Amino acid sequence: MKQLGQEIKAGGEGTVLDVKYRPTAVGKVYHPELSDDQQRQTKIAAQVSVLQQQSSINTATQNGYF
Structure with missing residues (x-):
């Protein structure tokens, strides 16, 4: 299980x-x-x-598919 840590920034x-x-x-x-x-x-x-798509592209690139 992931746990949240220190506050980085608070806003609106x-x-x-x-x-x-x-x-x-x-x-x-x-x-x-x-x-x-x-x-x-x-x-x-x-x-x-968008982040999932970028992650898939990065993984494919790292594995030599692009």
Whole structure:
């Protein structure tokens, strides 16, 4: 199980924290009053999709497929 660590930055949407034992990862905890915002959920889903695509391309490139 991953654990959130030190706060990196807090802002209007929430707080960004580092992830213990994952030096290249961060987590974001949104303010509770923003959790039901459909537009924000759509934005996060799109961001995750882009990151997954980039990760797949990076893995394929590293394995010599491109």
